[in-house]
Amino acid sequence: MQDIEAKDKQYVWHPFTQMQEWEAKPQKTIAAANGIKLIDTEGNEFYDGVSSLWVNIHGHRKAAIDEAIIEQLGKVAHTTMLGLANIPATELAEQLVEITPAGLNKVFYSDDGSTAVEVALKMAFQYWQHKGKPGKQKFISLEQAYHGDTVGTVSVGGIDLFHRIFKPLLFTPVQIPAPSCYHCRLASDPASCGMLCVNKLEQVLAAHHEEIAGLVIEPLVQAAAGMLMSPPGYLAKVRELTRKYDVLMLVDEVATGFGRTGEMFACEHENVTPDMMMLSKGITGGYLALAATLTTDEIYQAFLGGYAEKKTLYHGHSYTGNPLACAAALANLKIFREEQVIAGLAPKIAVVAQKLAEIRELTHVGEVRQRGLIIGIELMLDRIKKIPYPWEQAAGAGVCLQARKLGLIIRPIGDVVVFMPPLASTVGELGEMMDIIARAIKEITEGGHVDNDL
Numbered sequence: 001m002q003d004i005e006a007k008d009k010q011y012v013w014h015p016f017t018q019m020q021e022w023e024a025k026p027q028k029t030i031a032a033a034n035g036i037k038l039i040d041t042e043g044n045e046f047y048d049g050v051s052s053l054w055v056n057i058h059g060h061r062k063a064a065i066d067e068a069i070i071e072q073l074g075k076v077a078h079t080t081m082l083g084l085a086n087i088p089a090t091e092l093a094e095q096l097v098e099i100t101p102a103g104l105n106k107v108f109y110s111d112d113g114s115t116a117v118e119v120a121l122k123m124a125f126q127y128w129q130h131k132g133k134p135g136k137q138k139f140i141s142l143e144q145a146y147h148g149d150t151v152g153t154v155s156v157g158g159i160d161l162f163h164r165i166f167k168p169l170l171f172t173p174v175q176i177p178a179p180s181c182y183h184c185r186l187a188s189d190p191a192s193c194g195m196l197c198v199n200k201l202e203q204v205l206a207a208h209h210e211e212i213a214g215l216v217i218e219p220l221v222q223a224a225a226g227m228l229m230s231p232p233g234y235l236a237k238v239r240e241l242t243r244k245y246d247v248l249m250l251v252d253e254v255a256t257g258f259g260r261t262g263e264m265f266a267c268e269h270e271n272v273t274p275d276m277m278m279l280s281k282g283i284t285g286g287y288l289a290l291a292a293t294l295t296t297d298e299i300y301q302a303f304l305g306g307y308a309e310k311k312t313l314y315h316g317h318s319y320t321g322n323p324l325a326c327a328a329a330l331a332n333l334k335i336f337r338e339e340q341v342i343a344g345l346a347p348k349i350a351v352v353a354q355k356l357a358e359i360r361e362l363t364h365v366g367e368v369r370q371r372g373l374i375i376g377i378e379l380m381l382d383r384i385k386k387i388p389y390p391w392e393q394a395a396g397a398g399v400c401l402q403a404r405k406l407g408l409i410i411r412p413i414g415d416v417v418v419f420m421p422p423l424a425s426t427v428g429e430l431g432e433m434m435d436i437i438a439r440a441i442k443e444i445t446e447g448g449h450v451d452n453d454l
């Protein structure tokens, strides 16, 4: 199997990867999977602690999803949605409308999280053109935001490392502070500030609402920023203010949707109904690429008109509403219902919280953050003075490589150790994975050196 590794290094360019480093080191190739474990070409098993990039829900090779895809293969694998409908896409749209907050009644399909957000931005922009408010062309987004890698979504992104270089190519949003208390620059005591970040948003809205089409936000958790979590009530406040100032609220549930936060959707924690909700990742249970942008009748109707009125939303992709992916998504939702996945999360979330309380005490842990089964552990060289590790030390990467040696695949975001286990993980498995994380952090940060070799 050295062959396959050599071929990979010869032919493949990996995403979000410094290829010079990739080529220089031994790498793993995954050959198979079983439940929540991945199996490499040498037969070694690893817990899938990243849920194969935050998508996997019920584990790998889940029989009901496998069978749904096979059954659909016996009918039709793909047909376009331009001028045609297909059965799984229609059935799925009905179910998505049923399970998302009341008022989101229309489903526009696309293929991944980035395109779901891209669709929302274009839809919001065009909506105001049709509504006779053509001046509303700008977007509000958050510092540290991540909404995808297409040019539109990078424009509303706020992560310097990923986004800065593309600036000359992008449109410019109005940025508001990230509502992360641990990293707050607005308040000397974020715990009692009454959310100065919300005041900032209101100032921006009061001054600019006539130019603003929409506000785009990751609800509760800014994931790619390193699992930054907003204080309780923040999302509901954003809803209140966007309504007050007639600005559309576009909620990016790509990472948080489908049970990740402990509820089916993060919006439910604060009873928020947005004007648009973007879904992907967990929508197919982690099997196939699919995304959806849900919106209200009010927005949908603004696009209706005779052909000559040119109100059509000219957006669509070759694989939009792919029947195989929609069949997988229908099976995914059926499992949620039949296995009562959401109701079963409480003890799992509790065991993670319990283990995190121990990890919080480690010398080089600055903060631990948890929302359901979204976990971020931020490492600090000096946690009292909040001094981060030098960037080049790659402490987060060191911990994740150590965890891999101990049988758990996780990936860092800078020095935040991210843990996103499949929701199907049992209480026992979660405990084991958390123990590996604790051990890896100790061995790397208290072992006197940071070992970056696999």
Ligand code: PMP
Pocket (backbone or CB within 6 Å): 112, 113, 114, 115, 117, 146, 147, 148, 149, 218, 223, 224, 252, 253, 254, 255, 256, 280, 281
């Ligand atoms: N929005 C959020 C909140 C995300 O976390 C991601 C991916 N991590 C995306 C959008 C982009 O999704 P995709 O990678 O499927 O394009």
